[in-house]
Amino acid sequence: MPNKTPITVAHGDGIGPEIMAATLRILEAAEAQIAPEVIEVGEKVYLGGNTSGIAAESWASLRRTKVFLKGPITTPQGGGYKSLNVTIRKTLGLFANVRPCVAYAPAVATRHPTMDVVIVRENEEDLYAGIEHRQTDEVFQCLKLITRPGCEKIVRHAFEYARANGRKKVTCMTKDNIMKMTDGLFHKVFDEIKAEYPEIATEHQIIDIGTARLATQPERYDVIVTPNLYGDIISDVAAELTGSVGLAPSANIGEHVAMFEAIHGSAPDIAGQGIANPSGLLLSAVMMLVHIRQSEVATRVHNAWLRTLEDGWVTADLTPSADGRVVGTEAFADAVIARLGQAPRQFKPVHYIDAPQARATPKPLYVPAPPARKRIVGVDVFVHAAGTTADYLAGRLATLTHQPKPAGFVLQMITNRGVKVWPGGFAETFCTDHWRCRFMGTDGSGASREVSHQDIVHLLDNLVSDGLDFIKTEHLCEFDGQPGFALGQGQ
Numbered sequence: 001m002p003n004k005t006p007i008t009v010a011h012g013d014g015i016g017p018e019i020m021a022a023t024l025r026i027l028e029a030a031e032a033q034i035a036p037e038v039i040e041v042g043e044k045v046y047l048g049g050n051t052s053g054i055a056a057e058s059w060a061s062l063r064r065t066k067v068f069l070k071g072p073i074t075t076p077q078g079g080g081y082k083s084l085n086v087t088i089r090k091t092l093g094l095f096a097n098v099r100p101c102v103a104y105a106p107a108v109a110t111r112h113p114t115m116d117v118v119i120v121r122e123n124e125e126d127l128y129a130g131i132e133h134r135q136t137d138e139v140f141q142c143l144k145l146i147t148r149p150g151c152e153k154i155v156r157h158a159f160e161y162a163r164a165n166g167r168k169k170v171t172c173m174t175k176d177n178i179m180k181m182t183d184g185l186f187h188k189v190f191d192e193i194k195a196e197y198p199e200i201a202t203e204h205q206i207i208d209i210g211t212a213r214l215a216t217q218p219e220r221y222d223v224i225v226t227p228n229l230y231g232d233i234i235s236d237v238a239a240e241l242t243g244s245v246g247l248a249p250s251a252n253i254g255e256h257v258a259m260f261e262a263i264h265g266s267a268p269d270i271a272g273q274g275i276a277n278p279s280g281l282l283l284s285a286v287m288m289l290v291h292i293r294q295s296e297v298a299t300r301v302h303n304a305w306l307r308t309l310e311d312g313w314v315t316a317d318l319t320p321s322a323d324g325r326v327v328g329t330e331a332f333a334d335a336v337i338a339r340l341g342q343a344p345r346q347f348k349p350v351h352y353i354d355a356p357q358a359r360a361t362p363k364p365l366y367v368p369a370p371p372a373r374k375r376i377v378g379v380d381v382f383v384h385a386a387g388t389t390a391d392y393l394a395g396r397l398a399t400l401t402h403q404p405k406p407a408g409f410v411l412q413m414i415t416n417r418g419v420k421v422w423p424g425g426f427a428e429t430f431c432t433d434h435w436r437c438r439f440m441g442t443d444g445s446g447a448s449r450e451v452s453h454q455d456i457v458h459l460l461d462n463l464v465s466d467g468l469d470f471i472k473t474e475h476l477c478e479f480d481g482q483p484g485f486a487l488g489q490g491q
Helices: 016-029 043-047 056-065 084-091 148-164 182-194 207-216 228-241 279-291 295-310 329-338 390-400 453-465
Strands: 005-010 034-039 067-070 096-102 116-122 132-134 140-142 169-174 201-206 223-226 249-253 258-262 374-384 409-416 419-422 434-441 469-479
Touching: 005 016, 005 056, 016 279, 016 295, 016 329, 034 056, 056 067, 067 279, 084 258, 096 148, 096 228, 096 279, 116 148, 116 228, 148 169, 148 182, 148 223, 169 182, 169 207, 169 228, 182 201, 201 207, 207 223, 207 228, 223 228, 249 279, 258 279, 279 295, 295 329, 374 453, 390 409, 390 419, 390 434, 390 453, 453 469
Parallel strands: 005 034, 005 067, 067 258, 116 223, 169 201, 169 223
Antiparallel strands: 096 116, 096 249, 132 140, 249 258, 374 434, 374 469, 409 419, 409 434
């Protein structure tokens, strides 16, 4: 008898304990070699005074087993409670969210019976960095952070997933026609890495038309890789297109730890009634079995589940076939167990292979680049000024660049909500109380010059002396001679 693999298990809230019990019972019947360590997370921990929803001893279990099978949880409303999922993903470096979205027609009604799409979503950065500020009476800010290591890790993972699972195409979706630097970096990294996988077809699409095509022609996609926010949205779109979000599994993969969970919520309105569908969590457990290299068990469980659907056994969230029957959580688990060792007759049987064995010297998911030569050539100063005009503000700011300190700046432009309003702004442009004022270093003859931190401090001191309320600055830098900042809209 092989050694059992320790895994950390959290039953969760709402329907979580019911579907977890059913899932573990199926895994035991299938002879999965696992040794669960049960931890408490979620609502009970939150209400016990821990705003993160997870205790220190639970972190110890996760870091020891490195595998987490988690039931859905309830986050209490109000009180400053943080999302447990986001906390776990970021704390343990779970950079990849993988969601297979498969149609199971005719057992599950759908308009897209051949759909079989995997969404690979970046899981740690983008707008989900959660860095937000109120800057003026009228303007709030959320920072979108995209890193080269983050892009390289998720894009490489998507291609490695495609190669390991016999997938033929990877599609990258971004909005780099608008966000040319952040989403542009994601697209650029995709183009760089795809050259290492010549056997896999590739394409790039803008996220808006890509989402529309996913909704109407999902059969044209195989694996989709995309930044965090877009991935969050389209993975739910794709799951809904299959006919039931309740069947959708997910894996959160990191370099050290992996978490497996259904994508649906805790459904407290039906908790304790014995009618919840355990399928999403069970299929997440199948992904876990592949991850821990128990592919034969994964194959046996998934095929038994397919045969159960095929034979018309469904829970109350699905519509039974003419000769099918609606059963509760436990009876559905019994039906899957009864079919272990059987293959589906209408659905295509699955056959998993073990996840690649970790190598002593693994290929890195990203390669740090040598530092670029960085020069500060200007500064954007964001000013809170209500009841004014761009022309008046420009006249006031221009005089500040001619003070004894700082010499060597010129006011290049002012924008409002990203649109250039000076010089040459239009009266029709709506302006709020939040102004970006771009100062560029100049040597006095019109040529650009490098500026220092002290130069910028002097400039800000002049703004303060003139009674202007600056709320934020961004240094304008060149990296190896290339500008590291975007033009204003209309510039």
